[in-house]
Amino acid sequence: MAESSVARPFDLIKLNLDEMVQVKLRGNRELVGKLHAYDQHMNMVLGNVTESVTVIDVDLLNHQATGANVVKRNIEMLFVRGDGVILVSPCAHPHDG
Amino acid sequence: MFFYSVFKTLVGKTVVVELKNDLAIQGTLVSVDQYLNIKLDHVSAVDSARYPHVATLKNSFIRGSVVRYVHLPASAIDTALLQDATRNEPGNR
Numbered sequence: 156m157a158e159s160s161v162a163r164p165f166d167l168i169k170l171n172l173d174e175m176v177q178v179k180l181r182g183n184r185e186l187v188g189k190l191h192a193y194d195q196h197m198n199m200v201l202g203n204v205t206e207s208v209t210v211i212d213v214d215l216l217n218h219q220a221t222g223a224n225v226v227k228r229n230i231e232m233l234f235v236r237g238d239g240v241i242l243v244s245p246c247a248h249p250h251d252g
Numbered sequence: 253m254f255f256y257s258v259f260k261t262l263v264g265k266t267v268v269v270e271l272k273n274d275l276a277i278q279g280t281l282v283s284v285d286q287y288l289n290i291k292l293d294h295v296s297a298v299d300s301a302r303y304p305h306v307a308t309l310k311n312s313f314i315r316g317s318v319v320r321y322v323h324l325p326a327s328a329i330d331t332a333l334l335q336d337a338t339r340n341e342p343g344n345r
Contacts, residue, residue: 192334234322
């Protein structure tokens with residue numbers, strides 16, 4: 156019968172170990188880095204990370220968004236707590252997204 | 253319990269704990285527990301001008317649930333070991 160080595164969502168994440176991944180977090184944050192470790196809570200350790208925070212500027216008088224600003228920074232080794240993680244996706248080398 | 257074990261190997265190292273309220277605290281890791289609550293010694297706020305209320309603190313206990321990130325010293329992490337341990341974790345489906 157058809158048997159899959161990717162049985163569950165966490166198996167998909169296991170495929171990304173030692174690969175560059177893109178992680179979307181709560182608070183309009185994104186991380187791109189190499190996945191070194193994770194657990195069932197989606198706590199993770201990422202290496203060579205670029206964090207991108209998107210800030211929306213709002214014109215308060217007219218209630219309009221006047222622009223989006225992305226603030227980036229690099230962190231060599233980062234533990235990420237799983238309760239902030241929205242999604243994990245592979246990305247192609249080098250820093251993507 | 254996986255990251256609990258990882259953090260136990262980092263006791264004594266200097267880390268920066270970034271909280272969900274954007275406060276970033278640097279300190280020496282004293283202890284960690286199963287909830288990833290963290291105790292730090294010799295704390296200082298990373299941006300001390302913006303967060304003066306940390307200036308009087310020497311030690312701190314940080315509830316695990318309010319942590320967003322922990323910046324780790326790259327030299328203290330064996331990435332190959334971490335990846336192998338993750339693969340072999342019985343908790344990983």
